[in-house]
Amino acid sequence: MFREYDIRGQVEQDLTPEAIDLIGRGYGAFLAKRGVKKVVVGYDAREYSERIKNTFARALASTGVDVVDVGMVLSPILYFAQYHYKFKGGAMITASHNPNGWSGFKLGYDLATTLLPDDIAEMYQIIASGKFPKGRGQIRKRTGIIDAYTKQVLSRIKLARPMKVVVDAGNGTAGPIAPPILRAAGCQVIERFCDLDYSFPNHEPNPTLVEVLEGLGQAVVKNHADLGVGYDGDGDRLGTVDNLGGSVWADKVIILLARSILKKYPGSKIVFDVKCSDALPEDVLAHGGVPVMWKTGHSYIKQKSNEVDAALGGERSGHIFFRRDYYSYDDAIFASLKLLEYLSREKQTLSEILKTLPQYVSSPTWQVDCADEVKYGVVEKLTKEFKRDYGAKQVIDINGARVKFPNGWGIVRASSNLPVLVLGFEAKTKKQMAEITAIFKKKLLKYPEIGKKWKSG
Known part of the structure; x- marks a missing residue:
């Protein structure tokens, strides 16, 4: 359940009432160490989300934290509520895009900040110790945050x-x-x-x-x-x-949004994850920006964007962060509105504008089963193999292995929130992309821990 930058599990199997209570108390203890006394809490539209929220909020309040319940909202609205109410603490009960039956927690201790691996590890250790502060925090409901x-x-x-x-x-x-x-x-x-x-x-x-x-x-x-x-x-x-x-794909959307931002803020840094197309850094450079590649994961991209003071950050999965004229968190509604605003000012259609981007053939993001207990070890072994076969300089290993070939690249990494490996491929032609894909498939077949069926993700 305790993943790289959030907590996710299957309801009743992993997220039992007892587990949810411990997570709430553990989060309260984590916040207490940082002097955070108030938390805004929201939940997504799943049959069990409100029940989980109620258990979590009671546990959190038992540690002395005051809770403001804003009801059923989106994650970006929960992040906005932190700014709106001036609360550093924020907790969203959500399974995000996971299938029905899953739930989880996106937790923060400051504005536009969600937990990173060290934070998750610290919170896990707090829960394992069983030492929680005691108090009588209040739980209040507030309406109107969506408006x-x-x-x-x-x-x-x-x-x-x-x-x-x-x-x-x-x-x-x-x-x-x-x-x-x-x-x-x-x-x-x-x-x-x-x-x-x-x-x-x-x-x-x-x-x-x-x-x-x-x-x-x-x-x-x-x-x-x-x-x-x-x-x-x-x-x-x-x-x-x-x-x-x-x-x-979202990397192309990021290119268009970056073009717009670089007109207003020339020379800005644009952060993107390792799964993005080569078209992105090429186009950013062509429009006077500075591309910065980083690890996949909304918390990682958010942190890196803040660290380098980027104007825009984004992932191929569709998380997009505006750090100029906005709040720095990932917000799909705002991103779609900014894309619509950009297109409304152009004479060309979106399909015509896309032809002005550097042209590559890109695969969907693929997923293949690999158990949580072994997935990171498998990726480490694959990374060593690719370095051995193609040279260390051809392998970007900040997050899995992104292997550069003469006409394209391929990547394999461990998913942060599911028991799967994530893969993607790109080249100048479909034939070249198929050749790179075949190299990766041959490698993966050597590992019995890896499933045989690929699906888009």
Whole structure:
């Protein structure tokens, strides 16, 4: 359950009432060491999320922490609430894009800050010690945070012309929240799976799955929309398709947003993760920016963006962080609005603009089963093999192994929140990409710990 930068597990199997109580008390003790006395708490739209929130909040209050419950919200709205109420503590009960039956905690101890591996390890040790402070914190409910969030987001957006957009919320938390905001910004919105349904009957709340983007693309073409956007279960990841229904991976969205930001803030740093296309650093350099590659993971990208004072940070998974004229946290609704604002000022369609980017053929992000207990060891062995076979200079190992070839690259890394390995490939042609993919598949077949079936993730 205690993963690199958050806590996730299966409800009742891992996240029992007893475990949730311990997590709440452990978090309270963690905050006490930092002098944090107040926490804002929210939860996503899953059948069990409110029950988990209630148990967690009671445990947290028992350590002397005051809790403000803002109800069912998106993760970026929870982060905004920290600023709005001036609370350093923030706790979001969410399984993010994981399937039904999962839940978890995204925890913070300062504004635009979520736990990193050392913090998670410290909290685990606190829980293992069983030593928790005792107190009588208050639990209060506050309403109106979604309205406050909506007002501040809209104050930062101005479309040059009306835009037509299809919105796919995957029956998750963003469904009742995102469409009204986009309409208020001046968009004509066609809703797709925007009603709340805890069973996720249409697809998992993961906007970067190939099948999700294909369905969204078909809806865009059918409705003659300018683009389609999808949100994950807690609204901090963005999926995009263009006006022709083609999938637009988030690294390409980051390129367009970076172009816009670099006009206003020339010379700025742009942080991106190891799974992103070579097109991103090339285009950033071409537009006068400074590209900075870093580890995959929203907490890592957030930390690195703060460290180097980047104007923008982002991941291929769809987490996008604006650090100029915004709050520095990942917010898919705000990112989609900034993309719409950018497109509204351009004469070309999104599909036409994408042709101006450096051209590569990129695979989806692939996942293959590998148990949590062995996945990091397997990736370490694969990294050594790739260095041996292709030379250490050809392997970027800040997060798994990103192996450079004459015409492209491939990457394998351990997922931070699921028992899987994550892979991706890119080259100048489909044939070259297939050749790189085959090299990786041959390597993986040597390991019985690794599953045989690849799926998009």
